[in-house]
Amino acid sequence: MKLNIILFLFSTIFCFSQMKIEKVVKYECVSSLPLTLTIFxxxxxxxxxxxLMNDFVNEYPEYDPIYWTMANYVYPTADDAYNNANAYPRDRVARSVSFDISNxxxxxxxxxxxxxxxxRIVIIHFQYNYSxxxxxxxxxxxIGCEIDNENNVYNLDKALFDIYSFNHYYEFSFYQSHQDAILERNPIPDFDWENYTVSNTVNSVYLKVKYLPSYSDSxxxxxxxxxxxxxxxxxxLPDKSYTFCGVPFKINGPFDLNNVYQFSNFEWYHDGVLKSNNFNVNIDAIGEWVxxxxxxxxxxxxxxxxxTEENGEGYIKNIRSSMSQIIIEPNNANxxxxxxxxxxxxxxxNVFNNSTDLIFSFYFKNNQGCVFGPFSYDVSNFFTFISPNSDGFNDKWDIRSNLKLEENDYSIQIFDRKGKILTEGKLKDILPWDGKYNNRKLASGTYWxxxxxxxxEVKIGSLVIKNH
Structure with a gap:
């Protein structure tokens, strides 16, 4: 009888000394792995x-907080918690417990x-898995392309490659709204990613990124x-308008000097006919090229x-003339x-010397070898400058005008600022004038x-004499 009582008592003590451990596993997403954990x-x-108590009760609702209380201590092991020993030190000022952790x-x-x-005592084992x-x-x-006035197309596959390159750890999904991405509903089908076509009023999509199950259970x-x-x-492609005069010429396709965008697989068409698969094409006809x-x-x-058909217009800006020269001024000499x-x-x-004609005619040739002309210009002019220094330029004062023609009986007077007549006579006899009076050079200055x-009187004017 005594032996049975001893055995019963030993069995009862062993039953109550068993440690019950309930485990809670949590996953925490972090930007970097922490080295310490603080519980407040x-x-x-x-x-x-x-x-922590709420997290525990959510998994083990049988431990109603009305009947169970969590002690404000944190322990490194289950045995320590059961024996209420070796708890991590408490910061009584901050009212918290901090301790070193691993992952x-x-x-x-x-x-x-x-x-x-x-x-009864229950030990709660918390495990935090950080990812x-x-x-x-x-x-x-x-960056996408316009399809028409209402829709654009984008390559989401290309966008993934630009962001992640060859990443084998993630799985991806696209959504039209942030809420859909959170709930993982209505994903954009992956077969639409390469040519994702949407209204031009849509300006964003949402990318959800998760770990592949084969890589991590996070x-x-x-x-x-x-x-x-x-x-x-x-x-x-800065130049999109050209002229054609019958001589074929080459043009290049679009090119990014900063190498941000690359262009390839060129196809050149004229009137619906494929003309080239190269970066450049030989322009040999007028019309629309695509x-x-x-x-x-x-x-x-x-x-x-x-x-368009070349007619030579736009090449010449102006025609200037001096006593004996014609100067053709192009818009672009190149x-x-x-x-x-x-x-x-x-x-x-572009300068023609010893030209005294009132009507000047000329031709020009562009870089493609096309010849344009003749172009005729009235170069009549009343010049206002004379420098009689025998250097061959502006040594005499003359005019380009029909007034000098033989059949036109015009006369002229040239006088100084005091009104003294220096020379006069028939226009065709007096001009060109050498700027002298009684065969002597006149002083530099303005004359009329x-x-x-x-x-x-049909005309009055002034000229400047500059003697060196």
Whole structure:
């Protein structure tokens, strides 16, 4: 009888000394792995003893907080928690407990039943598994192409490659709204990613990034907003209007000098006929030329080039004349390769000497070898300067005008500022004038002239004499 009682008592003590451990596993997404963990007494902080108790009860609702109390101590092991020994030091000022951790982080708390007799103790084992938040680029700009006036197309596959290159750790999904990304509903089908076509009023998509299950069991995910935009590529082909005069010439396709965008797979068409698959094309006809090309953003675009018939207009800005020269002023001298009076004999210079004609006619030739002309200009002029120093330039004063013609009976007076007549007579006899009075040079200064027809004044003007 005594032996049975001893055995019963030993069995009872062994039963009550067994340690009951309940485990709570949490996953935490962080930007970098922490080295310490702090648990606060203030229930408004997280994690606090209050939030830890809530997490525990959510998984083990049988431990009603009305009947169970969590002690405000944290222990490194289950045995320590059970024996209420070696708790981590408390910071009584900050009302918190901080301790070093690794990944995963393990710590233990003590749960006591709210009874006076036969009190049960439950040890809570918390395990925090930390995972680095999936990285990405918020507000990354996806450049697409316009399809028409209402829709644009974007290559989301290309955008993923630009952001992540060859990343084998993540799985991706696209959504039209942030809420859809959170709830993982209505994903954009992956077969639409390469040519994602939407209204031109849509300016963003949302990318959700998670770890591949084969790489990590972490539930961490990130959501990034990608901006949808289109870009005009007209500026990468600055000249889109050309003229054609019968001599074929080559033009190049679009090119980015800054190497931000790359263009490839060119197709040149004229009147619907494929003319070239190269970067350049031989322009050999007037009309509309279209070049299609792939862009490194992942879409295909096109530009239109208009070629019109060349007529020579726009090359010449002005014609100037001096006493014995005609100067042709081009808008762009680099576009003209030669000038001619008859279209046969050519010169590179735009200046023609020893020309006294009132009507000047000339030809010019552009860089493609096209000849234009004749162009005729009235170069009549009343010059206002004379420098009689025998250097061959402006040594005499003359005019280019029909007034000098033999059949026109005009006369002239030239006088100084005091009104003294220096020379007078028939216009055709007096001009060109050498700037002398009684065969002597006149002083530098301003002089005046009057031209008459049958004693009626028809013109008055001034000229400057500059003697060196």
């Amino acid at each position: 007494e203030d229930p408004r902080s997280n994690p606090s003893y209050r939030t 995963p982080a393990n710590f233990f708390l003590r749960l006591e039943e709210n009874v006076f007799e036969n009190q 680095i938040q999936p990285s990405g680029r918020n507000n990354f700009e996806v 539930p961490c995910s990130s959501i990034f907003k990608l901006l949808l935009n289109t870009k005009e590529f007209d500026s990468y 070049v299609y090309f792939d862009i490194s953003t992942g879409c295909r675009s096109f530009l239109t080039i208009n070629v 576009l003209i390769s030669g000038y001619s009076l008859d279209g046969i004999i050519w010169q590179e210079s 002239y009057r031209i008459f027809k049958d004693s009626v």
